Amino acid sequence: MTVFKGRTKGLTDAKLSYCPGCLHGVAHRLIGESMEELGIIEKTIGIAPVGCSVFAYNFFACDVIQVPHGRAPAVATGMHRARPDRIVFTYQGDGDLAAIGTAETIHAANRSENITIFFVNNATYGMTGGQMAPTTLPGMKATTAPYGRDVSDTGYPMRLCEILSQLEMTNYIERVSLLSPKDILKAKKAVKKALQYNIDGKGLSFVEMISTCPTNWGMDPLKAREWAKENMLPVFPLGVFKDRAAEEAKEKEAE
Numbered sequence: 001m002t003v004f005k006g007r008t009k010g011l012t013d014a015k016l017s018y019c020p021g022c023l024h025g026v027a028h029r030l031i032g033e034s035m036e037e038l039g040i041i042e043k044t045i046g047i048a049p050v051g052c053s054v055f056a057y058n059f060f061a062c063d064v065i066q067v068p069h070g071r072a073p074a075v076a077t078g079m080h081r082a083r084p085d086r087i088v089f090t091y092q093g094d095g096d097l098a099a100i101g102t103a104e105t106i107h108a109a110n111r112s113e114n115i116t117i118f119f120v121n122n123a124t125y126g127m128t129g130g131q132m133a134p135t136t137l138p139g140m141k142a143t144t145a146p147y148g149r150d151v152s153d154t155g156y157p158m159r160l161c162e163i164l165s166q167l168e169m170t171n172y173i174e175r176v177s178l179l180s181p182k183d184i185l186k187a188k189k190a191v192k193k194a195l196q197y198n199i200d201g202k203g204l205s206f207v208e209m210i211s212t213c214p215t216n217w218g219m220d221p222l223k224a225r226e227w228a229k230e231n232m233l234p235v236f237p238l239g240v241f242k243d244r245a246a247e248e249a250k251e252k253e254a255e
Contacts, residue, residue, distance in 0.1 A: 010035040014058045021214040021221025023178040024052060027120055028059050030184070031091070034192040035062060040087050040199065045079050047072040047090040049097075052126040056091050070101025073108035076115040087198050089116040095125040098134040098158050105160070112169035112203035116194045119160060119206065122213040123232060130216030134158040137235055157235055161208050165241035171203040173242040177210035177233065179225045186238075202245065210236055 007013070010032025016025045035041045044062035048054060050069035057064035067075045072090035080088040097105055097119050108115065124142060125131040132142035132149055135157050139148040165173040172194055176187035187209060194205035210232055212224040219227060240246075 008032040019215040023211040030191045044087040049092045051093040051096045073104040077113045094121045094133045094135040109164045116198045116205045119208040122211040126213045161241045171244040172205040174240045175208040
């Protein structure tokens with residue numbers, strides 16, 4: 001068997017503990033590869049969340065601290081302000097970031113803290129059994145919404161990229177997906193670009209990754225990916241919502 005690419009130095013040798021078909025491993029790989037290629041593993045600090053990826057500190061080869069539910073952007077803010085020479089990123093799910101951590105996320109973005117937020121959106125609370133999350137789709141069933149999400153009672157899914165890109169000081173906001181090889185290649189560019197923003201001291205960078213939860217969705221991994229393409233992408237469209245550096249480059253060219 002030919003090995004085309006080995007394990008990245010950005011991840012440890014620990015075996016991933018996620019459910020079969022879960023895409024957290026793909027997201028971890030993209031971040032690990034990007035840290036290695038940018039040469040920042042030794043000076044990066046990761047913030048692990050509460051949720052399925054609570055054990056991320058076992059997998060990333062950089063320093064990682066685990067923090068209470070939703071508090072990752074606040075802790076990352078303190079980390080970077082205390083050690084501005086370090087690259088600080090958070091790794092969060094939709095329950096962690098868009099529910100309990102909404103305030104921390106929005107205010108860190110509003111201040112444009114020089115941190116990177118990686119946001120994995122699978123429209124459910126994965127670790128605790130599939131409760132409705134702020135990102136759960138209209139009509140989508142959850143353990144706390146057995147008849148499907150009723151928007152007249154619970155509102156519509158929160159779209160963080162759209163919200164954060166409206167804040168004046170945010171710099172780089174992009175939504176990508178992990179649902180196909182082509183999408184994963186695009187996601188890698190976004191992850192690396194976000195970390196480069198961080199290295200360059202340009203303020204907050206935010207990458208949302210559309211993912212799946214085959215276990216709580218009750219689907220096999222392939223069906224889960226197809227379901228996400230058909231149902232999640234219309235609600236959470238992919239694309240760059242803000243790229244201040246690119247905008248400034250265009251303005252200079254036009255001068």
